[in-house]
Amino acid sequence: xxxxxxxxxxxxxxxxxxxxxxxxxxxxxxxxxxxxxxxxxxxxxxxxxxxxxxxxxxxxxxxxxxxxxxxxxxxxxxxxxxxxxxxxxxxxxxxxxxxxxxxxxxxxxxxxxxxxxxxxxxxxxxxxxxxxxxxxxxxxxxxxxxxxxxxxxxxxxxxxxxxxxxxxxxxxxxxxxxxxxxxxxxxxxxxxxxxxxxxxxxxxxxxxxxxxxxxxxxxxxxxxxxxxxxxxxxxxxxxxxxxxxxxxxxxxxxxxxxxxxxxxxxxxxxxxxxxxxxxxxxxxxxxxxxxxxxxxxxxxxxxxxxxxxxxxxxxxxxxxxxxxxxxxxxxxxxxxxxxxxxxxxxxxxxxxxxxxxxxxxxxxxxxxxxxxxxxxxxxxxxxxxxxxxxxxxxxxxxxxxxxxxxxxxxxxxxxxxxxxxxxxxxxxxxxxxxxxxxxxxxxxxxxxxxxxxxxxxxxxxxxxxxxxxx
Amino acid sequence: xxxxxxxxxxxxxxxxxxxxxxxxxxxxxxxxxxxxxxxxxxxxxxxxxxxxxxxxxxxxxxxxxxxxxxxxxxxxxxxxxxxxxxxxxxxxxxxxxxxxxxxxxxxxxxxxxxxxxxxxxxxxxxxxxxxxxxxxxxxxxxxxxxxxxxxxxxxxxxxxxxxxxxxxxxxxxxxxxxxxxxxxxxxxxxxxxxxxxxxxxxxxxxxxxxx
Numbered sequence: 001x002x003x004x005x006x007x008x009x010x011x012x013x014x015x016x017x018x019x020x021x022x023x024x025x026x027x028x029x030x031x032x033x034x035x036x037x038x039x040x041x042x043x044x045x046x047x048x049x050x051x052x053x054x055x056x057x058x059x060x061x062x063x064x065x066x067x068x069x070x071x072x073x074x075x076x077x078x079x080x081x082x083x084x085x086x087x088x089x090x091x092x093x094x095x096x097x098x099x100x101x102x103x104x105x106x107x108x109x110x111x112x113x114x115x116x117x118x119x120x121x122x123x124x125x126x127x128x129x130x131x132x133x134x135x136x137x138x139x140x141x142x143x144x145x146x147x148x149x150x151x152x153x154x155x156x157x158x159x160x161x162x163x164x165x166x167x168x169x170x171x172x173x174x175x176x177x178x179x180x181x182x183x184x185x186x187x188x189x190x191x192x193x194x195x196x197x198x199x200x201x202x203x204x205x206x207x208x209x210x211x212x213x214x215x216x217x218x219x220x221x222x223x224x225x226x227x228x229x230x231x232x233x234x235x236x237x238x239x240x241x242x243x244x245x246x247x248x249x250x251x252x253x254x255x256x257x258x259x260x261x262x263x264x265x266x267x268x269x270x271x272x273x274x275x276x277x278x279x280x281x282x283x284x285x286x287x288x289x290x291x292x293x294x295x296x297x298x299x300x301x302x303x304x305x306x307x308x309x310x311x312x313x314x315x316x317x318x319x320x321x322x323x324x325x326x327x328x329x330x331x332x333x334x335x336x337x338x339x340x341x342x343x344x345x346x347x348x349x350x351x352x353x354x355x356x357x358x359x360x361x362x363x364x365x366x367x368x369x370x371x372x373x374x375x376x377x378x379x380x381x382x383x384x385x386x387x388x389x390x391x392x393x394x395x396x397x398x399x400x401x402x403x404x405x406x407x408x409x410x411x412x413x414x415x416x417x418x419x420x421x422x423x424x425x426x427x428x429x430x431x432x433x434x435x436x437x438x439x440x441x442x443x444x445x446x447x448x449x450x451x452x453x454x455x456x457x458x459x460x461x462x463x464x465x466x467x468x469x470x
Numbered sequence: 471x472x473x474x475x476x477x478x479x480x481x482x483x484x485x486x487x488x489x490x491x492x493x494x495x496x497x498x499x500x501x502x503x504x505x506x507x508x509x510x511x512x513x514x515x516x517x518x519x520x521x522x523x524x525x526x527x528x529x530x531x532x533x534x535x536x537x538x539x540x541x542x543x544x545x546x547x548x549x550x551x552x553x554x555x556x557x558x559x560x561x562x563x564x565x566x567x568x569x570x571x572x573x574x575x576x577x578x579x580x581x582x583x584x585x586x587x588x589x590x591x592x593x594x595x596x597x598x599x600x601x602x603x604x605x606x607x608x609x610x611x612x613x614x615x616x617x618x619x620x621x622x623x624x625x626x627x628x629x630x631x632x633x634x635x636x637x638x639x640x641x642x643x644x645x646x647x648x649x650x651x652x653x654x655x656x657x658x659x660x661x662x663x664x665x666x667x668x669x670x671x672x673x674x675x676x677x678x679x680x681x
Contacts (some may be wrong), residue, residue, distance in 0.1 A: 015662065018644065022642070049656070143585055145585060147589065148588070154660065224559075254678060254679045314554065434492070439515055
């Protein structure tokens with residue numbers, strides 16, 4: 001029978017089918033970070049349990065780490081305690097950790113793929129909703145809570161009900177400068193933040209096949225912002241070329257066996273989906289979010305919407321609240337919105353391709369005078385090293401950006417990097433919720449190129465025409 | 471885990487859609503390595519006028535008078551009535567921990583985000599999905615009747631209003647069983663240890679690069 005990509009990977013991981021329709025699902029890879037794991041390790045200790053397969057887990061601190069003065073350690077004692085708890089737990093339970101002094105340390109969802117820890121056809125979990133990133137490899141990758149982190153550590157399994165499967169086709173060719181991030185924001189704008197609830201998404205179509213692995217990761221990363229359990233892309237040569245020769249990737253005979261199996265990791269031609277949507281790539285312009293939910297997103301050519309135009313009362317109230325929080329007037333062109341801060345980084349856009357795209361927009365320009373802070377935060381120590389080898393750090397620094405150490409940084413502002421009340425930020429992160437980047441802070445989600453251009457212009461610009469006689 | 475069987479409790483209305491887990495418990499409180507102590511910081515940015523930090527004495531902080539949980543009539547509420555897509559965003563289990571720690575053990579909404587919904591069951595919280603019309607009715611009654619309370623019974627899967635009107639809700643059989651009995655599902659999975667080992671043995675042949 002014809003199967004979807006999701007069905008193939010799902011079936012390969014069923015340990016036991018339960019009578020109520022749920023399954024015991026085997027988990028191949030478990031990524032661990034400092035914020036959602038301490039209570040799970042404590043649970044293991046209290047029950048006298050050990051990890052079922054310590055080698056399947058790998059850890060790095062990211063959410064709560066400083067991006068400056070690493071040599072001085074972590075100044076905030078509460079944050080330091082949490083990072084030290086991860087160090088101690090990994091040592092006690094025999095889990096490999098890339099600690100703060102390791103070049104491989106970084107945002108867990110940047111580090112994992114970079115190390116070849118994520119392979120096609122795997123099941124991947126992490127106590128972090130953006131685990132959906134790894135679906136870019138044709139893997140089933142899901143965010144879980146701390147109780148499930150403990151469950152996976154103890155049993156290497158999860159009890160799961162099979163979600164429905166939705167295929168989203170992006171047909172045709174993307175315009176120049178349109179990224180995985182723009183596709184993600186556009187889709188969420190179309191289907192809403194609950195549009196994917198109860199579904200696994202498969203992203204397909206010519207435009208998706210044309211994307212690099214970095215862009216596919218940005219797209220799958222934001223599947224959770226559409227409410228989906230996970231997002232996936234079929235395996236192709238782009239996937240296999242990316243994985244090849246990475247430190248944890250298989251080699252030799254195992255590599256040959258693996259790639260043969262991976263060539264099956266696509267939906268069969270006549271596979272049936274619970275839902276299928278199609279969009280035209282040519283309709284996707286550079287996106288900017290204007291409100292306090294990722295679905296409140298519009299093309300850069302648009303203006304802030306009027307609540308009177310909302311489709312129903314719930315949306316009207318949501319828009320009104322968002323406009324008040326964001327300090328925006330209906331009808332203001334997005335290109336007239338001035339910004340105070342810029343953040344380039346995160347598990348969505350902290351990879352080398354993102355910094356190359358951002359640097360290409362700077363072209364000798366300077367961060368606008370009224371922009372108080374422009375942060376470039378590489379997703380890992382290795383991304384930072386690569387960017388520096390290419391001279392990108394010099395481009396950022398000379399333009400007035402701060403070039404920082406790797407971590408989640410101002411995506412969620414658990415460390416010192418944050419917005420102050422009322423400050424407006426062009427951010428390459430994934431959530432524009434109230435208070436996400438700091439209490440009272442106002443976040444606009446954009447691609448790295450859009451963020452860099454906004455830093456120089458001091459406001460949002462259309463990168464398709466900016467600097468070309470606009 | 472605390473079992474959930476039945477509950478008769480005061481209802482607090484959280485009348486906005488798409489409430490995310492960043493709003494339920496802001497990031498600065500995620501630095502704790504404990505499971506408890508989050509209750510005073512539940513909805514921190516909506517509840518207080520100042521910026522909350524871990525370890526603060528919340529009794530001394532300036533409260534936003536108009537925020538629902540600050541109103542005297544909703545003190546000691548045990549049931550949170552909510553709107554669409556409650557608990558979206560971050561997977562942080564600190565969100566249900568904060569809800570539980572603040573005295574709530576049931577949340578009623580027309581829909582929940584997947585991860586949050588799942589996290590509730592792991593902590594003895596019952597998330598109930600009712601259709602939008604039913605939820606609208608409960609909001610109307612809750613606003614108009616001080617002291618409005620509901621009776622929840624998990625065994626019969628019912629929500630009963632003060633007038634005796636009853637709504638039934640769906641809940642997965644396995645989750646219901648665990649919640650009714652306060653079961654630790656890790657122990658249940660470990661009872662399948664042989665099946666897990668068999669699976670791993672088989673995989674060493676079929677997918678040796680994953681072994």
